[in-house]
Amino acid sequence: MEPINVKKVLEDQFKFSEFRPGQENVIENALRGVDTLAILPTGSGKSLCYQLPSLILPGLTIVVSPLISLMIDQVKQVKAKGMKRVAALHSFLSPQQKRKISGNLRKLDLIYISPEMLQMPKMKSLLKRETISLFVVDEAHCISQWGHEFRTDYLKLHQVISDLGEPPVLALSATATPEVQEDILFQLGRTGACKLIYPMDKPNIQLGVAEIENEQEKRRFLIDFLSRQKAPAMIYFSSRQMAEKVSLELKANSLGRIAYYHGGMDPVDRQLVQQQFMNNELDIVCCTSAFGMGIDKSDIRIVIHYHLPPRIESFIQEIGRAGRDGGECTSLLLYAPGDERLPQMFIQSELPSHEQIDAFLRFCYANEKTPSYEDCMHLELSESQYNFLIANAGDKDFSLQATARETADKLKERQLLRTEQKQNHLIHMMEVINTPGCRRKDLYRHFQEGFQTPHQKCCDHCHPEIFQVTYESVKERQGLPLWEERLYNIFHARSSYGQ
């Protein structure tokens, strides 16, 4: 075969002059049809690792992605780069739209599909008629129960891949411990895959943990810190109410253009906030973890955690939103004594209690089938509790009454194990807080040996002055369109706009 000049495609199609570390090797594997697990840091350009090959490979490249909004954004971005033979198939489309796309598969290079769409027999049979050159599993840690974003839908991917005739698989993630990496390959039935693991630390981020007496002081610290910043920033909260409340407080302190974002909001509003942030119409977004995956804004300088993340992977994923342009950025975690109680409570609410396990199984055996989430509404399970039950007992034959006892014991054992694991994750997170040494070392040591030399300062233990950092990337408000100033002036007598 003629050697393909991938560098040229990179320049012509993507307008990048160089590959980032790892990209070239992953692309080479994809082009050669080698099953691959690639771990590259957040924001390092994993999407390119399948977008580029899809242009070269003869058949269709399928990408499975956990979030619909993520797929839609990516298709938009890719189309903006001039790739036209791209589409996304998901449940938000109208039946006509779905039909139009699925009827034109042969005209596509790249298709994003949500995992539940892939389950549909009709979809499968349509895809079977196509030559699949590459099957990509993005955010592959979602397939592992040990990972931090486990999705039951992902478990069925192995079956789908084999139904589609075992095309080459490319699994991508930024946040997978060695344990999760093994599990990903196991769940995909690809234990022999080539592993391309790159250091996942970001040398351009400075890590600060501010230990603060109490809530009120946290607020004061936050306001003080942000008043010195003029740069895009994100603040993570574990509760929706707090995200809203603090955003109002920051606004009241005139700290810039601020909005909140969480999963309880109207989808249109969420979209608007995201857009405004992307378009630099907002400086600060107060959000929950619902805002994160897929946010690819290049110039975020600051990511603050107001609450303690439940585990290191979530933390790494979230600080991965910062400095995607490669420039200096800062992560700041605000910790007050006792903050670990909140994630403790979450752990309990994420897993079913022993009573809930018994009630669930009684229901299953009485109906002799695996119930849907809607079926067992009356059990008042949270979605994650339900997911746990299905993942661990969903494939049982509930008509065999004799197995009931055994199933219950097994589930309870699992539940204890999972609780313990989650506790451990929290403990690891606390180690980063409590360490007297370098935080960087503690943050990454469960993933890899050592880390790259930081571009600027390392962490607050190595460089206590990092709390004094200031960013000035947002320009004064001259750049705003005229209408804004004009509207302001209608309602405010002294021309004080922008002051």
Next chain:
Amino acid sequence: MFTYILLDCLSKMNAERTVSGVYHLLRGKKSSQTFQDAKVYRIEGYYGIYPDLQRETLDHALHELCKEGKTVWHDHGRMSVTAYGQGSMEETHMPLYFSGLEYSEAVEEFKNRLMLWIQIISNAVYRHAGYLPIVDKGPVQTWARKFYSERKAVLDEEAPILYKELRALLTPFSDTEKEMFVRRLTGGDRSGWTYSQLAEESGEPAWDIPLYLTNMYYYMFSEVSSDSSSYLYKLTEDLVKKEAFTSSSGKSIALYNKFGSIEKVAKIRQLQPSTIEDHLVEAVLVDPARNIDAFISREGARDISAAVRKTSTKRLKVIREQLNGDYSYFQIRIVLAKLQKGQG
């Protein structure tokens, strides 16, 4: 936007109505025919969204469309959309928020109230007394006087609230639209702009300007009228969805329900029987479940439906010919009205 809407109407009407039908629709003519066209062809959103539309403007726009090859003329003042015209619609499509048949009156009122209220509140902030209200319609001024007297003490506090709300309400629109909207407003610090000034500034065709603005007001109306926590909700509270049918039709239908005879209702109301028939067709359009057995046999209704399918038109003359003139226009219309839900 105007030509997009024209193309949309023309293509849905499928050259079965004259272009005057579009004119009456956009201006919101209160006639049974216009009302029925809106429903049957599913263009009810556009009803009454352009009350100031001049016939010359429409003719000019249609002439342009024809010249560009997007439409072609048929006999008797009917026009249809070419494939090229269809294609051009897809390109120029933008979010439209119109729901004219139900809300054209409410939104018109809301628009006037808002413009006037912004002027009042802004002049209060600027401590200006004695200015000319930009809206001179009696009912709007009456409303404003009452609203003002209830809150004259708190206008300074309310101004920034209204500002923020408007600012948020403008978010979904392009900068051009925001610019248009804001420049149109009159405040204590300057006067609003005319449509032609706006057209000049934005580079958009003059006939589009009122539609851009109206589209924004529909959006705002639907946002604030459904959110009782918003400031502007108070401007919409008493504005209601239009009655399902015109009040004249309502009377005829009530009388018909009572007496069961078109002739009798016509006599009581001193109207032509054909007018009463119009009203009854309207009743079926609004409520397709309404029984029509009194006007046509089941078999007759089946024949007419079959003819409609066969000719795939809604033109009465063609349908009637297909049926060898066996049924009256009224009978065909009432069956068409009943069929509306299953079509399109």
